[in-house]
Amino acid sequence: EAGVAQSPRYKIIEKRQSVAFWCNPISGHATLYWYQQILGQGPKLLIQFQNNGVVDDSQLPKDRFSAERLKGVDSTLKIQPAKLEDSAVYLCASSSVGGQNEKLFFGSGTQLSVL
Amino acid sequence: GQNIDQPTEMTATEGAIVQINCTYQTSGFNGLFWYQQHAGEAPTFLSYNVLDGLEEKGRFSSFLSRSKGYSYLLLKELQMKDSASYLCAVSSPTTTSSALEPERGNQAGTALIFGKGTTLSVSS
Numbered sequence: 120e121a122g123v124a125q126s127p128r129y130k131i132i133e134k135r136q137s138v139a140f141w142c143n144p145i146s147g148h149a150t151l152y153w154y155q156q157i158l159g160q161g162p163k164l165l166i167q168f169q170n171n172g173v174v175d176d177s178q179l180p181k182d183r184f185s186a187e188r189l190k191g192v193d194s195t196l197k198i199q200p201a202k203l204e205d206s207a208v209y210l211c212a213s214s215s216v217g218g219q220n221e222k223l224f225f226g227s228g229t230q231l232s233v234l
Numbered sequence: 235g236q237n238i239d240q241p242t243e244m245t246a247t248e249g250a251i252v253q254i255n256c257t258y259q260t261s262g263f264n265g266l267f268w269y270q271q272h273a274g275e276a277p278t279f280l281s282y283n284v285l286d287g288l289e290e291k292g293r294f295s296s297f298l299s300r301s302k303g304y305s306y307l308l309l310k311e312l313q314m315k316d317s318a319s320y321l322c323a324v325s326s327p328t329t330t331s332s333a334l335e336p337e338r339g340n341q342a343g344t345a346l347i348f349g350k351g352t353t354l355s356v357s358s
Binding site: 223224227 | 238264265267275276277278279282284321323325328344345346347348349350351
């Protein structure tokens with residue numbers, strides 16, 4: 120079974136530039152999550168999708184971050200404009216239906232460096 | 235509020251036993267997960283507890299006390315490859331801020347809230 124795919128693996132940009140990350144979850148998984156992991160910290164939930172709808176985006180900085188999952192499969196996360204504090208690993212995860220006892224499967228992440 | 239605490243770093247030697255503690259205070263609780271994360275890699279699932287008590291899986295065991303808001307991960311017969319970060323995560327209802335109505339039968343609105351992780355270093 121293929122895992123969660125993410126690209127790019129690494130990205131270096133200057134502040135005020137824009138950047139986009141892509142995620143392809145495990146086939147058939149209805150729930151998709153984007154997490155931000157700053158160095159030395161645990162992952163922090165940014166947004167959760169159920170199929171193509173947003174379930175929770177309360178911690179997404181909506182003035183600069185946006186995400187979509189138009190067909191209920193792939194998802195993109197965009198930052199525009201980027202700030203220095205956005206330097207982190209952006210992890211995508213998926214689960215079958217998003218149930219309370221379901222484990223999440225994570226992708227390898229995109230490591231973003233904002234200079 | 236949501237608060238999950240675990241030690242920042244621990245060290246141990248090969249063959250030893252180590253216990254990584256986690257305390258939590260969350261607005262909701264649907265279960266507790268432990269994940270392992272090697273440097274530069276994705277977190278991978280280790281264990282899940284929803285009822286009080288000990289769950290054993292090979293060299294790894296996880297314990298939960300819901301009344302105390304406490305869990306621990308026990309690693310036995312440590313190996314060098316166990317050097318990694320160990321993440322405690324609580325499954326908690328999320329704040330719905332968009333218009334999606336949960337489909338019948340789905341339990342949307344649940345996500346993992348992670349602690350900062352415990353970096354374990356195993357030496358020979």
